[in-house]
Amino acid sequence: MRIETGVATDIGRVREGNEDSYLVEPPLFAVADGMGGHRGGEVASHLALETVEERARAEQGTLADQVRAANRAVYERSQQDREVTGMGTTLTAVKLVDGTLLLAHVGDSRAYLLRGGALRQLTDDHTLVNRMVKAGEITTDEADVHPHRNVLTRALGTEPEVQVDVSEVPLMDGDRALLCSDGLFGMVTEDQIQAILEVEPDPQKAAERLIRAANSAGGVDNITVVVLDAHEDGDEGADGVPTAGPSALGSPEGRRSLVRWGVGLGLGLLILVGAFFIARGYVDSQWYVGVANEHVAVYRGIPAAPLGFHLSHVEEQTDLLAADVQKLELYAGLSDGINAESREDAQAVVDQMRKDLQASQPQKGVGGP
Ligand code: MG
Numbered sequence: 592m593r594i595e596t597g598v599a600t601d602i603g604r605v606r607e608g609n610e611d612s613y614l615v616e617p618p619l620f621a622v623a624d625g626m627g628g629h630r631g632g633e634v635a636s637h638l639a640l641e642t643v644e645e646r647a648r649a650e651q652g653t654l655a656d657q658v659r660a661a662n663r664a665v666y667e668r669s670q671q672d673r674e675v676t677g678m679g680t681t682l683t684a685v686k687l688v689d690g691t692l693l694l695a696h697v698g699d700s701r702a703y704l705l706r707g708g709a710l711r712q713l714t715d716d717h718t719l720v721n722r723m724v725k726a727g728e729i730t731t732d733e734a735d736v737h738p739h740r741n742v743l744t745r746a747l748g749t750e751p752e753v754q755v756d757v758s759e760v761p762l763m764d765g766d767r768a769l770l771c772s773d774g775l776f777g778m779v780t781e782d783q784i785q786a787i788l789e790v791e792p793d794p795q796k797a798a799e800r801l802i803r804a805a806n807s808a809g810g811v812d813n814i815t816v817v818v819l820d821a822h823e824d825g826d827e828g829a830d831g832v833p834t835a836g837p838s839a840l841g842s843p844e845g846r847r848s849l850v851r852w853g854v855g856l857g858l859g860l861l862i863l864v865g866a867f868f869i870a871r872g873y874v875d876s877q878w879y880v881g882v883a884n885e886h887v888a889v890y891r892g893i894p895a896a897p898l899g900f901h902l903s904h905v906e907e908q909t910d911l912l913a914a915d916v917q918k919l920e921l922y923a924g925l926s927d928g929i930n931a932e933s934r935e936d937a938q939a940v941v942d943q944m945r946k947d948l949q950a951s952q953p954q955k956g957v958g959g960p
Contacts, residue, residue: 597794597818604810611815612636621684631678665748679746717745764823774812894928
């Protein structure tokens with residue numbers, strides 16, 4: 592049995608980093624989706640796959656043993672390094688042994704098998720919603736849009752010990768297996784995934800098309816796919832594909848919550864920025880007459896400084912001394928600002944001040960006999 596491989600990973604269209612990792616080290620293949628903050632997610636998924644690869648190379652234990660070793664490695668690192676405390680990762684690994692695909696799995700990345708026109712999920716999602724589906728509390732359709740659909744019930748590296756799901760599938764000529772992170776099936780339906788896998792014979796192109804489909808659908812998460820084609824033509828070994836990929840980190844609940852927070856923060860910022868520009872437009876349309884450098888001045892904006900931010904600036908400083916003008920009862924409130932409807936209106940206020948001041952000065956001068 593020969594395996595032909597296609598692999599692709601992408602940051603997606605929303606995230607700032609790629610916390611997914613993949614491993615293509617024939618006959619061993621895996622994807623991992625890290626969580627626990629940006630740095631933690633990268634460290635967790637990368638460290639997990641690195642550990643599996645090392646153990647596999649040294650032929651230490653079974654695939655499940657190697658995944659458990661990865662769990663300890665991630666857990667211990669998260670205990671030692673404050674920067675990555677609480678990190679974890681999913682891990683879905685397969686190994687081809689004598690024509691049989693051995694699977695080891697923790698979390699909600701998935702393995703699928705396309706055979707005879709049917710796409711079958713080989714792994715069980717370790718998620719809260721999947722548990723609810725199995726308990727008959729919600730339907731799979733409801734699970735797909737459930738607000739807590741990203742909450743994991745099991746992850747690698749968050750506890751000292753982890754339970755690893757294992758299974759095996761004897762491969763047949765023409766089988767196509769897919770390993771993927773939730774950035775794929777969270778965006779693209781299984782029907783769409785199947786359609787792409789069926790229509791694109793080249794595994795590398797199929798992998799790339801899946802990534803494009805997820806990005807076209809929004810790409811809200813990192814996307815990683817490994818496509819494995821089984822050929823019964825005796826030629827042992829797999830085609831050369833790059834090994835290690837980028838890595839990730841997070842906490843089971845944390846990661847997805849972080850995404851929602853990210854979206855919330857993004858929207859909040861957008862609203863604030865929008866409000867700022869609307870307010871800015873309003874502020875810029877306002878005028879008043881106030882005091883600048885002890886002189887009467889025309890201001891654009893409003894006479895306020897919330898949180899120390901001045902919402903106005905001087906458009907014109909006049910030669911009228913504020914102290915003189917404020918002696919006139921009408922303008923006593925000058926330092927608080929005298930509102931005007933427009934630049935012309937503000938200028939009219941200043942003109943009136945000048946007249947009133949001139950009118951008051953002769954009286955001063957006319958004093959006594
Ligand atoms: Mg993900």
